[in-house]
Amino acid sequence: MGQKLTVCLASYGILLGTMAFANCPAGQEPFTSCQIEGRGTEVHVCFDDQIATYRYGPISGTPDLVLSDAVTHVDYEPWSGLGKAISETVTFYNDGFSYEVGGGFDRPFSEEEMELGPRRFGWIEVAQNGQSLNRLQCIPDTVSYGFGGGIHDIKVAAGLNWDDYSKTWVGDVVTQAPILLSDDEGGCLLASELMLGGVAMGDRAATLHKLGSPEASGVFLPDGREIDRMTAIGLDIDILNGLVIGITATDQMWDMPSGLRVGLTRGEVIAILGRAPSGAAPDADIFNALVCSEGPQDIANWHAVIVFGPDKRVESISFISLAP
Known part of the structure; x- marks a missing residue:
């Protein structure tokens, strides 16, 4: 049963990744997307090997806000490896405002949980100068989130390493004796x-x-x-x-x-x-x-x-x- 569950869990991330809305710029693939509860809006975070983009606006309409950042620079926080929920975030910044977009799903720990289907979740946390202004929740059934690879692998290929101690990415800084x-x-x-x-x-x-x-x-x-x-x-x-x-x-x-x-x-x-x-x-x-x-x-x-x-x-x- 353990081997079967492992295979099913591996398929979970693939399944969620294929549920992406086809609303990414040409040549980009989705990191996460969803429709927002009670607002008639949607958010899409997409990326290629150079650029990550944030698009928010009316469902199937022209986005109200589009932001972009280099993948090697964008504020991406990978899954910690702890807990039942697997989730990751990407945050974009614009004139003192920040837009943290999160996506994830609960890991099944039994075949019974696997049969219930994926429980997906997501959100947008809007802040100004680091102070939270609003947290928008995703409609669970609309959440697309493809766990594994993606932005993480591009950063690693560029020579960056995730430092869980400081919750930041660390490049190849020249360090000799500590100052x-x-x-x-x-x-x-x-x-x-x-x-x-x-x-x-x-x-x-x-x-x-x-x-x-x-x-x-x-x-x-x-x-x-x-x-x-x-x-x-x-x-x-x-x-x-x-x-x-x-x-x-x-x-x-x-x-x-x-x-x-x-x-x-x-x-x-x-x-x-x-x-x-x-x-x-x-x-x-x-x-x-x-x-x-x-x-x-x-x-x-x-x-x-x-x-x-x-x-x-x-x-x-x-x-x-x-x-x-």
């Missing part, structure tokens, strides 16, 4: 890493003239001193008394000496650091790290903040002096 050193406080960051695109904490503003000229920022310290700011594309440099006391990068062109930069996944950041810093959870939205204290007093007050966006990728990197 987060061990100590009793949860780790400290090498002072040599507090540099973005060649601009370092403590640099003299006079050496940065190629990036522009400092201007008054309108930001004042508690003692009344105003911070000057130099702005480049995706980079803000804060200056006080002619020295750099803060740097914030929001563009991937500005990387740290280790290669840590905006756009990396949380798992890739952890691979470079060596672990999540300061006791942070591996799926935290913010990583904080103090610089290692070996050095002058001003260096001991430097602090790094890595912020992740809803897509689990680095949104910004900031270096701050805690005692300017």
